[in-house]
Every structure is written in C-alpha cells, then in structure tokens.
Amino acid sequence: MNAPPAALAVTDEALIASGRAVIDIEAQALEAVKGGLGADFAAACRHILACTGRVVCTGMGKSGHIATKIAATLASTGTPAFFMHPGEANHGDLGMVTDADVVLALSNSGESDEILSIVPSLKRQGNVLISMTGRPASSLARLAEVHLDASVPAEACPLGLAPTSSTTAALALGDALAVALLEARGFTAEDFARSHPAGALGRRLLLRIRDVMHTGDDVPVVHVHASTSEALLEMTRKRLGMTAVVDADGVLQGVFTDGDLRRCLDDEDTDLKATPVSQLMGRSPKAIGADALAVEAAHLMEEHKISALVVLDAQRRVIGALNIHDLLRARVV
Structure with a gap:
C-alpha cells in the first residue's frame, strides 16, 4: 500500500522523536502505578495465595489481550491461571469458574458491560473478585473485594484514544503480581523448568x-x-x-x-x-x-x-x- 504524500514528508528525526516521546509517557505511567502500590496490592496477593482453585483472568478488547498475558505469566510461575473471555462467559463459559477460583477482571474504564454482566453470577458463587482498572470510582472497582489502581496520567496516543500507557501499566501490574507471588511461594528455576519442559531452560534444568x-x-x-x-x-x-x-x-x-x-x-x-x-x-x-x-x-x-x-x-x-x-x-x- 502506497504511503500518502504527508507520510513521505516526515523526517527520520521526527519519527524517532515521536517514538521517544511515547516511551517517556509510558515510563511516567509506570512510575505512577509504582507509586500507587500499597495495601490493596498486598491484599490481592494474599487472596491469590489463599486460593485453592485458579486465577481466572478476564477482560474485553485490549484489556483482554493483557489479561491473557497475565494468565500465561501466572500459570508459568506457580499460580494456576487461565483466561476467560467475558463475552463467551455470558454464553456458557462461566461454567469453567468454580467457587474455589479467584477472578481478576481488567477494564480500563471499569464500565465494560460484558464484565459487569457476569459479576452478579460470580458474587452468588462466592468468588473473590479482584479488579484492575484506571478508575478507582468505577462500577467494577466498587464491586470488587480488592481494586488494583492502574490509572495513568495520560495515554501515549496523541489522540488520547488508543490504549497505550494504560495497557502498559496493566501489564506491568500483572507482572508485579506474578513475581510477588512467585517469591512468596519460593518458586525456583527448577519449578519454572518443569512447566517449560520443551524450552531451552527446561532442557538445561531437567535433562540429566x-x-x-x-x-x-x-x-x-x-x-x-x-x-x-x-x-x-x-x-x-x-x-x-x-x-x-x-x-x-x-x-x-x-x-x-x-x-x-x-x-x-x-x-x-x-x-x-x-x-x-x-x-x-x-x-x-x-x-x-x-x-x-x-x-x-x-x-x-x-x-x-x-x-x-x-x-x-x-x-x-x-x-x-x-x-x-x-x-x-x-x-x-
């Protein structure tokens, strides 16, 4: 596809400057999330450590992609977890969730209809709900037992539309959860290798x-x-x-x-x-x-x-x- 004339006129220096500006904005977002870590983060970790089931991660759109990655990271570092699409949950997949599971729900606005619509069922079943949103006063944040604040000063998108800083912040917050849980469990490199037997680390740490x-x-x-x-x-x-x-x-x-x-x-x-x-x-x-x-x-x-x-x-x-x-x-x- 041919680039429009305006794009051809952009200099390399301008493109590089734009990229650096995005990274600066997202770095500031991470600092904001880091500063907001406190008792709620510790409470979320304690709920997950006490969980006898799995951590069910859910989210719509870009938040869903981040939730999928968080679930994968948790599962590979000693915390059983999986991703559940909230839209599919409304049509039968909610049956995958047991009363022993903890639910981690991601929504930057905290008002995603697909997630809010499954919260009553989760409440009736007795699941602990941990929310991760960019709006502490949102509906999802208020309904959750624990809220993780992923709010950021600004999106890196100059239009303020595409999730950029907010998804980076949520991803980092998910990594923070996974690593804190890993250390609390005493999870070792050998434990990691057992869940990655086909990978290079698995071969190095398991093959005798x-x-x-x-x-x-x-x-x-x-x-x-x-x-x-x-x-x-x-x-x-x-x-x-x-x-x-x-x-x-x-x-x-x-x-x-x-x-x-x-x-x-x-x-x-x-x-x-x-x-x-x-x-x-x-x-x-x-x-x-x-x-x-x-x-x-x-x-x-x-x-x-x-x-x-x-x-x-x-x-x-x-x-x-x-x-x-x-x-x-x-x-x-």
Missing part, C-alpha cells in the same frame, strides 16, 4: 546425564593391560573419540582420546601394537555422574577443552559415556 549418555555395549572400554592398537579399535567401533581404560573391577584408570592418538602418531618410536594403552592414556580424566545435569557436562567440556566424558558410579566404575554431539542432539548446547 543418564538421559543422554551411551550405556552397555555402546560404551568404549578397554582393560588396563590392552595394547594401544586395541584401544584404537575400540574407539573406532564406538565413535565417541575416546575410550575408558579400566581395571578388572571396571574401575576407571584413565582415558585414551583422539588427542592421545595424534601424539602417538607424531612419535615415530611408538609401536601401537606393543605399547600398552596404560602408558599413553591420561591418568586424571574428567568424569561425571549419571545424576548430574546435562548442562554440567557441557560446562565441564567447555572449561577443560574436551569433547567427551566418562560417566561413573559412586565406586568410580564406568557406567556410561557421552560426547559433545550427544549434548548438541539434546539441544543442551
């Missing part, structure tokens, strides 16, 4: 070495008295770039790697068939336990500039092995 390591016949292992050529054959068969060297009880004695092999080949006096691998192996290899996080293996490999690790049990017996490619496949690195 036992989930990615090679086991059984796939683990490259030779006896401490094996020749270097036998170790080379084992490395070639198992394709992990190294082999563990163990005693008769399977206890790790050392590791022979691709790097050790290259050093052998550079030494013309080394007879691979006659030289025991024990003379050429590394005697202080890096190893890891099966219950360690996979990300710990990645850190160990990066720190020591190695590409493979042996996995040991409590008696230092070899029970597995992995290399950097296993971590790449698991998307840990």
Whole structure:
C-alpha cells in the first residue's frame, strides 16, 4: 500500500522523536502505578495465595489481550491461571469458574458491560473478585473485594484514544503480581523448568546425564593391560573419540582420546601394537555422574577443552559415556 504524500514528508528525526516521546509517557505511567502500590496490592496477593482453585483472568478488547498475558505469566510461575473471555462467559463459559477460583477482571474504564454482566453470577458463587482498572470510582472497582489502581496520567496516543500507557501499566501490574507471588511461594528455576519442559531452560534444568549418555555395549572400554592398537579399535567401533581404560573391577584408570592418538602418531618410536594403552592414556580424566545435569557436562567440556566424558558410579566404575554431539542432539548446547 502506497504511503500518502504527508507520510513521505516526515523526517527520520521526527519519527524517532515521536517514538521517544511515547516511551517517556509510558515510563511516567509506570512510575505512577509504582507509586500507587500499597495495601490493596498486598491484599490481592494474599487472596491469590489463599486460593485453592485458579486465577481466572478476564477482560474485553485490549484489556483482554493483557489479561491473557497475565494468565500465561501466572500459570508459568506457580499460580494456576487461565483466561476467560467475558463475552463467551455470558454464553456458557462461566461454567469453567468454580467457587474455589479467584477472578481478576481488567477494564480500563471499569464500565465494560460484558464484565459487569457476569459479576452478579460470580458474587452468588462466592468468588473473590479482584479488579484492575484506571478508575478507582468505577462500577467494577466498587464491586470488587480488592481494586488494583492502574490509572495513568495520560495515554501515549496523541489522540488520547488508543490504549497505550494504560495497557502498559496493566501489564506491568500483572507482572508485579506474578513475581510477588512467585517469591512468596519460593518458586525456583527448577519449578519454572518443569512447566517449560520443551524450552531451552527446561532442557538445561531437567535433562540429566543418564538421559543422554551411551550405556552397555555402546560404551568404549578397554582393560588396563590392552595394547594401544586395541584401544584404537575400540574407539573406532564406538565413535565417541575416546575410550575408558579400566581395571578388572571396571574401575576407571584413565582415558585414551583422539588427542592421545595424534601424539602417538607424531612419535615415530611408538609401536601401537606393543605399547600398552596404560602408558599413553591420561591418568586424571574428567568424569561425571549419571545424576548430574546435562548442562554440567557441557560446562565441564567447555572449561577443560574436551569433547567427551566418562560417566561413573559412586565406586568410580564406568557406567556410561557421552560426547559433545550427544549434548548438541539434546539441544543442551
């Protein structure tokens, strides 16, 4: 679509100045909301902490979009929550709300008909109603047990029509609720990962070495008295770039790697068939336990500039092995 002539005449500097002005106005709005936090905010948190059901977030239009995001943030940080469209609630979806739920209703004006029309049903059912509006004297604010003041000095829209500062303020207030609740519950990074198992954080905090390591016949292992050529054959068969060297009880004695092999080949006096691998192996290899996080293996490999690790049990017996490619496949690195 072609821009009208007036738009083409606007300078880059004017566009940048306009953008900065919007951010300034919204920053002022956030300061206003921050200054308004008080006993009502704490009361809202206490109602939600005491809730044995879910937090039902609802709102129309732009407020509905913010309510959807708040519900998602709450749900992923330890507070079960979902979004309910107030229009659909009037036509059956109100049945999703149980008497154990807390309702968080967003409306900048506090007069949205779709929300006000479901309040009597929520009251009859005994739900705690928390409102978030830009007008503390509005109908929704007066009907709620707790009101969160999201009023702002001005919208960033020069026409004063498009919700801009008001939606930013409501979003920040929702984030403030979620984080305050998270800290009150003692919610941890591991808890967050459990609700994000497919995400990068989930993989980093949930995936264990036992989930990615090679086991059984796939683990490259030779006896401490094996020749270097036998170790080379084992490395070639198992394709992990190294082999563990163990005693008769399977206890790790050392590791022979691709790097050790290259050093052998550079030494013309080394007879691979006659030289025991024990003379050429590394005697202080890096190893890891099966219950360690996979990300710990990645850190160990990066720190020591190695590409493979042996996995040991409590008696230092070899029970597995992995290399950097296993971590790449698991998307840990």
